[in-house]
Amino acid sequence: MPEFVTSSSNVPSSLTDAIGIGTLTRLVPRELVDEVVASGGRKEIRKNKLPARVMVYFVMAMTLFYGDPYEEVMRKLADGLDYMGTWRKDWETPSPGGLCHAWQRLGAKVVRDLYRRVAVPCAMRSTKGAWLSGRRLMAVDGFGMEAPDSEENAEYFGYTGKKGRSAFPFVRMAALTECGTHAVVAAEIGKDGEGEETLTRRILSSGSVEAGMLVMADSGLYSYTNFKMTLDAGADALFRVGANVELPVLEWLADGSYLSFIADSREKARNSYRLRRGLAEITGLPGFYVRVVDYEITDRGDGEEIITLVTNITDPDEIPRCRTRRSLSPAVGG
Secondary structure: OOOOEEOOOOOOOOHHHHHHHHHHHHHOOHHHHHHHHHHOOOOOOOOOOOOHHHHHHHHHHHHHOOOOOHHHHHHHHHHHHHHOOOOOEEOOOOOHHHHHHHHHHHOHHHHHHHHHHHOOOOOOOOOOOOEEOOEEEEEEEEEEEEOOOOHHHHHHHOOOOOOOOOOOOEEEEEEEEEOOOOOEEEEEEOOOOOOHHHHHHHHHOOOOOOOOEEEEEOHHHOOHHHHHHHHHOOOEEEEEEOOOOOOOOOEEOOOOOEEEEEOOHHHHHHOHHHHHHOHHHOOOOOOEEEEEEEEEEEEEOOEEEEEEEEEOOOOOOOOOHHHHHHHOHHHHHO
């Protein structure tokens, strides 16, 4: 990192801080940062006290030292880089205002593009919990968090709550995560009015889902469209479905699961009689044959809970029901 500057101390305040910064620069090398900065039109100005490259690492360091003031994050970043010998000039930490202006000058596009370049699955074949029958286990889910109560945040993100408005603006998000490593390989942040299913569709169409993956999702994200988008991307799907999803029993399989058929809601309405008649009458109907796995959870709440999973992997010899229950249901059923 040319022209990186140094704090007065040559030893970071915490060895763990230095390790964190070292890991960050190893996973996100400076050559890649320079490439993304240049492609985003944020050319480095070497005489600038806070050039774009430095601010990219500063933004990432803020996630490592969440809760620390801006100046403290910058000091830890400088100390960690100095400890590794990549911070070369005497330099004083800028004011919070200076850091804020430099961050705004960097913009969101550079950070977003960099994330898309480095956010990839990273499990090895030996990684525990990362694979099932040769497929990379992935999970897509939605979540949310409160944001500072500013007019800008309120206008963009809105609030949550059906009966009463939440105290702070609420940020809705969805993410695709590698189960074995918890690496988030794709994420979408929604604005006011955009729900989890909308954000999930963006992820499924982003190119992050690919062949060799088994993508799992909870019932709140199930729809025929989302299931189809997963398969169209070349991956296999395992979705939990709610009790309102009609799944006709077409054929019982040896492991206790059964073969069924899912279709677009309009097709299901037009062909409800054919669906009830069974397998022979479905030929030619747009949709997918799926394997349905039902099981019970007996230690949740006041009674038993039935969990229903659907997957395009219809051969029970490939992933038997008992193995599916033991390996996959906790990840899907939560």
